[in-house]
Amino acid sequence: MYSVLLLLHSLFRWLVLITLLYTLYRAWKGYRNNRSFTKTDNAFRHWAATIAHIQLMIGFTLYLKSPLIKSLFARFKEGVRHPEMAFFGIAHIGLMLVAIVIITIGSAMAKRKTTDREKFLTIVRYYSLALLLIFLAIPWPFSPLAGRPYIRTL
Numbered sequence: 001m002y003s004v005l006l007l008l009h010s011l012f013r014w015l016v017l018i019t020l021l022y023t024l025y026r027a028w029k030g031y032r033n034n035r036s037f038t039k040t041d042n043a044f045r046h047w048a049a050t051i052a053h054i055q056l057m058i059g060f061t062l063y064l065k066s067p068l069i070k071s072l073f074a075r076f077k078e079g080v081r082h083p084e085m086a087f088f089g090i091a092h093i094g095l096m097l098v099a100i101v102i103i104t105i106g107s108a109m110a111k112r113k114t115t116d117r118e119k120f121l122t123i124v125r126y127y128s129l130a131l132l133l134i135f136l137a138i139p140w141p142f143s144p145l146a147g148r149p150y151i152r153t154l
């Protein structure tokens with residue numbers, strides 16, 4: 001169960017990044033070219049947020065199953081001094097939660113805006129901030145705190 005969740009969570013990261021990047025690209029181009037906000041733009045706004053929410057759910061389940069998190073909470077004082085445990089137990093969950101809250105607010109606000117330009121601009125502002133946080137909180141293979149592979153296999 002744990003290794004399947006970890007594999008799913010690792011792969012899902014790419015879906016989160018690709019949908020956020022593409023939604024941002026469309027919104028930026030739409031804003032720059034002053035074009036109308038189409039059904040496809042709206043679908044990407046919605047799906048980028050939904051995919052981030054699914055990743056959040058997988059992340060929460062993983063948090064409850066992870067041996068790393070279990071050992072952090074078994075001996076918290078010593079655990080937080082361990083870079084990998086502190087990263088996943090505090091920084092990763094904290095930054096990802098903030099990022100997904102920003103996506104949720106941005107998506108809801110863009111939906112409620114009355115002009116197409118405002119819709120695009122709201123997506124650009126909120127989704128780019130969230131993307132930056134997500135990028136910082138991903139355990140990339142080159143991360144000094146917790147290096148994990150680009151593609152995980154079972």
Ligand code: HEM
Nearest residue numbers: 010013016055056059060062063066068088093096148152
């Ligand atoms: C957009 C949001 C997120 C992204 C892109 C993301 C991405 C990742 C990646 C790439 C890994 C490394 C997987 C591997 O070892 O191959 C990871 C590990 C982990 N993530 Fe996330 N994550 C996100 C949100 C969350 C959230 C919200 C939680 C907790 C509620 C969470 C909990 C964890 C845990 C516990 C691990 C490490 C598990 C272990 O090594 O035992 N993640 N995440």
